[in-house]
Amino acid sequence: MINFGRGVPSADLIDVAGLAQAAGAASTANADASFGYGSPAGYQPLREWIAARHGVDAGSVLVTPGAMQAVALAVDLLVGGEDDTAGEVLVDRPTYDMVLRALAARPVTVRQLALGREWVEPVAAPGAAAVRRCVYAVPTFRNPDGATMALPERELLLERAALEGSAVIEDDPYQELRFDGPALPPLWRLGGLEQVVHVSSFSKTVCPGLRVGYVIADETRIEGLIAAANRTYITPSMFAQAVVHRYLLDGGLDAPLQRMRTELAARAELLCELLSEQLPQARFERPQGGYFVWLRLPSTLTASTLAAAAQRHGVVVAPGSGFLVDGGGEHCVRLCFAAEPPNRIAEGVRRLAAAAREADTREADTRESGAPGGSQQAAGRPQLGEEAVLADPA
The missing domain is CATH 3.40.640.10 (Type I PLP-dependent aspartate aminotransferase-like (Major domain))
Structure with missing residues (x-):
């Protein structure tokens, strides 16, 4: 995992x-x-x-x-x-x-x-x-x-x-x-x-x-x-x-800190490049430090659905709703780039992108299952990798 x-x-x-x-x-x-x-x-x-x-x-x-x-x-x-x-x-x-x-x-x-x-x-x-x-x-x-x-x-x-x-x-x-x-x-x-x-x-x-x-x-x-x-x-x-x-x-602390900063910078850069390539419809800010990237998902995809699909693909993410007390965060996930070495970051993003495509299809099918003309809607709906509306970050 x-x-x-x-x-x-x-x-x-x-x-x-x-x-x-x-x-x-x-x-x-x-x-x-x-x-x-x-x-x-x-x-x-x-x-x-x-x-x-x-x-x-x-x-x-x-x-x-x-x-x-x-x-x-x-x-x-x-x-x-x-x-x-x-x-x-x-x-x-x-x-x-x-x-x-x-x-x-x-x-x-x-x-x-x-x-x-x-x-x-x-x-x-x-x-x-x-x-x-x-x-x-x-x-x-x-x-x-x-x-x-x-x-x-x-x-x-x-x-x-x-x-x-x-x-x-x-x-x-x-x-x-x-x-x-x-x-x-x-x-x-x-x-x-x-x-x-x-x-x-x-x-x-x-x-x-x-x-x-x-x-x-x-x-x-x-x-x-x-x-x-x-x-x-x-x-x-x-x-x-x-x-x-x-x-x-x-x-002393300075040498270990410098080593960690150098490694974290490389991991953050790798994660952001891979997210841009493989999840182009998600949005995020490139970090200047720390451990985290806050991934904003398209409005067609909720964090809970993505997290469940990611688990099936062997990836754990943190849905955004856990970081708010009054609602919100349903279309955001937290990713920690400190927790995995570079080779596992690369594999993790590949799995996450596959999970996002699966989850997006599941959510679209759920929305359309009771709607007249669902198959026509499905043919025209945006997928990850095409145009989609971004959800509010909160």
């Missing part, structure tokens, strides 16, 4: 030998710290390494078991947990599906809009206390569509949020995976740590299986997050964090 559906790096992008060496060193160099429970704040040497790289104090850093856990802790801190029904979270449209699932399990209201271009006022019952809310954004190479907020959009988002006192959770695991175009400052550099809770991860740049993410925030919020982490999982894995620290200490 060729998997374009999950946002992970393929095994050949991971420095297995370097991580094995780091694991061995972490086992012997500081065994007491690596093999014990440790602090809920995370492995202290790694906190200090992250702080130095970002130019902050170690007291402004929390190391977590993955970035998703960091986002969940931040949401609970900023808008309330299980006993608080007054919270509201603004998210981008579209946005990361796992965060939408996490928010759906909490007593918060989720409102989805084009952050940086749109804004909505909080909704509160008459006479009720002001709604506490926060903003969740993936401003750089967003999961799922690879979009990046322009600088004016970043500034406007922070300005609107500041006016009503809303904190911003910046989920930024792809910031350092830019392979084209000028870099943009992260939100926390623009708005400061008093306004922005910055979340990132080593899952996209070092190894997803180690599950090491982190938060950078003002020290008061970090203290609250540490207490919440201790209540939730006692401590993270000291050994996993010690391995990451040793890996970074021995070789």
Whole structure:
């Protein structure tokens, strides 16, 4: 099965030998710290390494078991947990599906809009206390569509949020995976740590299986997050964090990042060229970094039908509807070009194009089965590879 559906790096992008060496060193160099429970704040040497790289104090850093856990802790801190029904979270449209699932399990209201271009006022019952809310954004190479907020959009988002006192959770695991175009400052550099809770991860740049993410925030919020982490999982894995620290200490992050950027650029270019050739009626933006291409299908073809047909052809894709809470995405799919090596990308697109032709025929037959003169309609309907109307991207 060729998997374009999950946002992970393929095994050949991971420095297995370097991580094995780091694991061995972490086992012997500081065994007491690596093999014990440790602090809920995370492995202290790694906190200090992250702080130095970002130019902050170690007291402004929390190391977590993955970035998703960091986002969940931040949401609970900023808008309330299980006993608080007054919270509201603004998210981008579209946005990361796992965060939408996490928010759906909490007593918060989720409102989805084009952050940086749109804004909505909080909704509160008459006479009720002001709604506490926060903003969740993936401003750089967003999961799922690879979009990046322009600088004016970043500034406007922070300005609107500041006016009503809303904190911003910046989920930024792809910031350092830019392979084209000028870099943009992260939100926390623009708005400061008093306004922005910055979340990132080593899952996209070092190894997803180690599950090491982190938060950078003002020290008061970090203290609250540490207490919440201790209540939730006692401590993270000291050994996993010690391995990451040793890996970074021995070789640094810059060389692995450059290697990954070079490989991701080649894969993105290959995927886009093959999509243009074999699925010419679909549309997409060429990515400048990150992991994803957001494929807009013709209006004759839904993502759910394509996903089912692709599964039969041995390809996994992520339908767009999972990244929206209020409808939409029925004619979009997310493709991850990081998850497969080049030869499997090529075979995957070939299979996906065959699945699209099959799915388009199935949908047309379904539409026409009850219509008078269906055979005449079938003869004249557009197919993939001919003229077709593109669906709305949302």
